[in-house]
Amino acid sequence: MAELAAAELALRSLRTAAAQAALGRAEEAASRAGVPALLAEVAEARTALDRPAARRLQAGDEKPLRLDEVEALLASGALVVDACRRGLRAHDKWLPLARRPILFALARALAEAWPGDLDRHVLIERAFRTRHPDETHRARLRVEIGRLRALAAPLASIDATAQGFALTPSGQRDVVVLVPPIDGEQASLLALLADGAAWSTSALALALDASQRTVQRALVELEEASRVRSIGRARAQRWLAPPLAGFTTILLLPASLPLE
Numbered sequence: 001m002a003e004l005a006a007a008e009l010a011l012r013s014l015r016t017a018a019a020q021a022a023l024g025r026a027e028e029a030a031s032r033a034g035v036p037a038l039l040a041e042v043a044e045a046r047t048a049l050d051r052p053a054a055r056r057l058q059a060g061d062e063k064p065l066r067l068d069e070v071e072a073l074l075a076s077g078a079l080v081v082d083a084c085r086r087g088l089r090a091h092d093k094w095l096p097l098a099r100r101p102i103l104f105a106l107a108r109a110l111a112e113a114w115p116g117d118l119d120r121h122v123l124i125e126r127a128f129r130t131r132h133p134d135e136t137h138r139a140r141l142r143v144e145i146g147r148l149r150a151l152a153a154p155l156a157s158i159d160a161t162a163q164g165f166a167l168t169p170s171g172q173r174d175v176v177v178l179v180p181p182i183d184g185e186q187a188s189l190l191a192l193l194a195d196g197a198a199w200s201t202s203a204l205a206l207a208l209d210a211s212q213r214t215v216q217r218a219l220v221e222l223e224e225a226s227r228v229r230s231i232g233r234a235r236a237q238r239w240l241a242p243p244l245a246g247f248t249t250i251l252l253l254p255a256s257l258p259l260e
Helices: 002-012 016-033 036-050 067-074 101-113 120-128 135-152 187-193 201-208 212-224
Strands: 054-058 061-065 079-082 087-090 093-096 117-119 156-160 164-169 175-179 229-231 238-240
Touching: 002 016, 002 036, 016 036, 016 067, 036 067, 061 067, 067 175, 079 101, 101 117, 101 120, 101 135, 101 164, 101 175, 117 120, 120 135, 120 164, 135 156, 187 201, 187 212, 201 212, 212 229
Parallel strands: 079 175
Antiparallel strands: 054 061, 054 175, 079 087, 087 093, 117 164, 156 164, 229 238
């Protein structure tokens, strides 16, 4: 059990070689103990290394990545716009934008358009979720682009073009967008619920560092889509979801990728 815990910690910090070693020791200990349930748990933990953990978007192409491939990508020196952890990464430099959703939306949109530029109307639609921009939206876009330009200066520059804006990484790096293995803003919520346990709204909000109102709104949307279900009422209400099959949820779980 200690080695399984060590493997989990290694996986959540994207140290896949250390995770493999810990799982090897766990399998050896489980074999000596002769406990089938422990052997099955080790085998299940190993599958996390073989399943897709994220998707790479680059120049219009999409490719699923395993955890070791994500680890290699983050170490490659490319400018990675990480939609799993909501931030920008280039080698050992990390710019968290989880608490700046508009700035992250702009960064992701610009990264997806790289090496080209992106029209101002498209940026407004992506960041402010409106298809009918007016002068106030255009003024706000200029302000938010200025904020993003200042924050991202160590990693990239953001230049105005005739049509909109373009992202230019420092040091002639490539630009890659790393997105969760499943679409939707509720991916982390589904990953937590996929453990089979019954969660309260307050516990989910605490784990996700979000407000209970935000979590409740997301749960209602997921329930309408038949992806989660609730039991109990009022303070006793709990939420459940079926396991997520076909990929690992490591990068969807909160605080799974420390980058300090």
